[in-house]
Amino acid sequence: MQRHLISAADLTRDDAVLILDTAEEMARVADRPIKKLPTLRGRTIVNLFFEDSTRTRISFEAAEKRLSADVINFTAKGSSVSKGESLKDTAQTLEAMGVDAVVIRHGASGAPYRLANSGWIDAAVINAGDGTHQHPTQALLDAFTMRRRLVGRDAGLGQDLSGKRITLVGDVLHSRVARSNVDLLHTLGAEVTLVAPPTLVPVGVGTWPCEVSYDLDSTLPKSDAVMMLRVQRERMNAAFFPTEREYSRRYGLDGDRMARMPEHAIVMHPGPMVRGMEITAEVADSDRCTVVEQVANGVSIRMAVLYLLLGGNEPAVTHARTTEEK
Amino acid sequence: MSKILIRGAKVLGGEPQDVLIDGETIAAVGTDLDAGGAEVVEADGKVLLPGLVDLHTHLREPGREDSETVLTGTRAAASGGYTAVFAMANTFPVADTAGVVEQVYRLGRDHGYCDVQPIGAVTVGLEGKKLAELGAMHESAAGVTVFSDDGKCVDDAVIMRRALEYVKAFGGVVAQHAQEPRLTEGAQMNEGVVSAELGLGGWPAVAEESVIARDVLLAEHVGSRVHICHLSTAGSVEIVRWAKSRGIDVTAEVTPHHLLLTEEMVRTYNPVYKVNPPLRTERDVHALREALADGTIDIVATDHAPHPHEDKDCEWAAAAMGMVGLETALSVVQATMVETGLLDWAGVADRMSAKPARIGGARGHGRPVSVGEPANLTLVDTAYRGQVDPAGFASRSRNTPYEGRELPGRVTHTWLRGKATLVDGKLT
Numbered sequence: 001m002q003r004h005l006i007s008a009a010d011l012t013r014d015d016a017v018l019i020l021d022t023a024e025e026m027a028r029v030a031d032r033p034i035k036k037l038p039t040l041r042g043r044t045i046v047n048l049f050f051e052d053s054t055r056t057r058i059s060f061e062a063a064e065k066r067l068s069a070d071v072i073n074f075t076a077k078g079s080s081v082s083k084g085e086s087l088k089d090t091a092q093t094l095e096a097m098g099v100d101a102v103v104i105r106h107g108a109s110g111a112p113y114r115l116a117n118s119g120w121i122d123a124a125v126i127n128a129g130d131g132t133h134q135h136p137t138q139a140l141l142d143a144f145t146m147r148r149r150l151v152g153r154d155a156g157l158g159q160d161l162s163g164k165r166i167t168l169v170g171d172v173l174h175s176r177v178a179r180s181n182v183d184l185l186h187t188l189g190a191e192v193t194l195v196a197p198p199t200l201v202p203v204g205v206g207t208w209p210c211e212v213s214y215d216l217d218s219t220l221p222k223s224d225a226v227m228m229l230r231v232q233r234e235r236m237n238a239a240f241f242p243t244e245r246e247y248s249r250r251y252g253l254d255g256d257r258m259a260r261m262p263e264h265a266i267v268m269h270p271g272p273m274v275r276g277m278e279i280t281a282e283v284a285d286s287d288r289c290t291v292v293e294q295v296a297n298g299v300s301i302r303m304a305v306l307y308l309l310l311g312g313n314e315p316a317v318t319h320a321r322t323t324e325e326k
Numbered sequence: 327m328s329k330i331l332i333r334g335a336k337v338l339g340g341e342p343q344d345v346l347i348d349g350e351t352i353a354a355v356g357t358d359l360d361a362g363g364a365e366v367v368e369a370d371g372k373v374l375l376p377g378l379v380d381l382h383t384h385l386r387e388p389g390r391e392d393s394e395t396v397l398t399g400t401r402a403a404a405s406g407g408y409t410a411v412f413a414m415a416n417t418f419p420v421a422d423t424a425g426v427v428e429q430v431y432r433l434g435r436d437h438g439y440c441d442v443q444p445i446g447a448v449t450v451g452l453e454g455k456k457l458a459e460l461g462a463m464h465e466s467a468a469g470v471t472v473f474s475d476d477g478k479c480v481d482d483a484v485i486m487r488r489a490l491e492y493v494k495a496f497g498g499v500v501a502q503h504a505q506e507p508r509l510t511e512g513a514q515m516n517e518g519v520v521s522a523e524l525g526l527g528g529w530p531a532v533a534e535e536s537v538i539a540r541d542v543l544l545a546e547h548v549g550s551r552v553h554i555c556h557l558s559t560a561g562s563v564e565i566v567r568w569a570k571s572r573g574i575d576v577t578a579e580v581t582p583h584h585l586l587l588t589e590e591m592v593r594t595y596n597p598v599y600k601v602n603p604p605l606r607t608e609r610d611v612h613a614l615r616e617a618l619a620d621g622t623i624d625i626v627a628t629d630h631a632p633h634p635h636e637d638k639d640c641e642w643a644a645a646a647m648g649m650v651g652l653e654t655a656l657s658v659v660q661a662t663m664v665e666t667g668l669l670d671w672a673g674v675a676d677r678m679s680a681k682p683a684r685i686g687g688a689r690g691h692g693r694p695v696s697v698g699e700p701a702n703l704t705l706v707d708t709a710y711r712g713q714v715d716p717a718g719f720a721s722r723s724r725n726t727p728y729e730g731r732e733l734p735g736r737v738t739h740t741w742l743r744g745k746a747t748l749v750d751g752k753l754t
Binding site (some may be wrong): 087088106107108109110111113114117118130131132133134176179202203204205206207208 | 514517518519520521522523524525526528530594595596639640641642643644
């Protein structure tokens, strides 16, 4: 393991599998009467959120607290890009307070990379979403969810996602979730297909380790998992697609389309869902949809990442682990 | 007046010769010239060039004296071997009136390190809506002949047409910052493979190329001349080449950094590499070098863009665009053009002195190294190799992309009208 987690692309297959396996151990904690491990007792972690994200922050906070870390929440919404120095100043303030790790969400792509590599601080940096770049713990929790559903909870231990066919649908251009997932799923051996209108696929996507299709219907029967990405309504005003209805007709997932997926295939969504736009209520509420599991799994994954990055003292994984370098 | 004998310099890279400066002019060029009481500068093995001329400099004064002033900027210019710089209009206040351009011009003259020729704004406040008083700026003491809204594109086709037509009355030229504004909203770097991966907003090549195509056609239509600032893509080269073959009066510049660096540097997310137009691909870099060599691109211009540390020591999206360039330009050109065999030193003198002086109408600059010419000269130790150390810069700002990089060549002496501004690498 590296010292920071900035991009899903930085993870090797063994790193990723180790995190997923560790997360299975962490998930057991949630089944206990007292959902807490002493692993990070005495460690201080700051959740540094320059951008609103209640879900991600709470997920990290829950993970940190279940590992007994001391948690500081810092919200600096809107102040970052207008005053560039605030990231550096804020980081150094936190460093001065003896912080061990910084979980950062930032609207600017590359801000966590800068934080980790500019010499401003010594703490471990965990990217909790930066601009349209990366959101590695989201990709990990998605992979964890897929492995549990498509390989099996116990059968999955030590396994990757070789041969699984995963389809990501929607606003790839602006999606850090898509970028992270393409990187990680490829590393884990899955075959990834991106489906979107051409306006929402970045120029340069040709070098990504995935297929690109503009046609959802032909892709669905070949998918083991279909992940719907959120489409912001304001994209319509920027002429990425003509109307909301047209988008839904061509790229939305409804009951009819879901019926074309293989029996075992699951529907995923990173949330928050825009019901009626990219996904209908019928699909969102079906038992094939894993949105709620993804949220629960997010806590386990973040516990695993924090545990592995901060090198806890207590063993968390009971089976053989690959070599860990800190 | 003082006499200086430059002994044994390779004039324009040719055979060693002696050059005698008497007062403000070159008094003699030959071999075994008698020193006759002149101060002697031993230039064995060094290359003597006409003083360099930069058609694209940001001096920041008035308004952003924390980044650069006319004094610090012209000292940086002298360090880099320049004897004349054209100062861009995007100051605060904008150089869109006779008053502002005269102020900048006079500061340059008073400091005496480098002639400063102000560039006037094309439109009031660089807003692209209403022509600035181009005639008044031309008639002022500054004698402005180059007009540019640099930093912004004159994107309204009618305003651009009118500006091109209007400046014909006094032989002016419009220097266009070619950037289609709608195609570059939120742009952070070259649009392509790397931007897709990094999740940074793309600045597509077509946003530059489409404006250049439009402007050369406008220039043809109204029979005027247009200059393209910091051309950065292979496609732009093709358009300029086509326009020239068609007889359109277009000139173009390339920056040193676009001759050397590629978008791959952005992977560091270090804003020192953030510049407008953005660093492009390897293919573009090679097209630009070839075009500079074959004359499609007429000149090298630095786009020297000083910014204070705090405007670069932050996350990429928040950082200012631009790099300093005056003090490293010649080294980069030596590395990318001379040492690759694409250009000889006479070619360098042409692209970095004669042609920019001619495009901008800088009288007395960019002249041959011959008797009777103004003694605007630069002496270069081309054998020098060293790492770039921004701590030694004369510029007030340090935002160079070359820190720690080894570059060849070092300017040891610069003379402005016979007066040394740089001696043995030290400013006077």
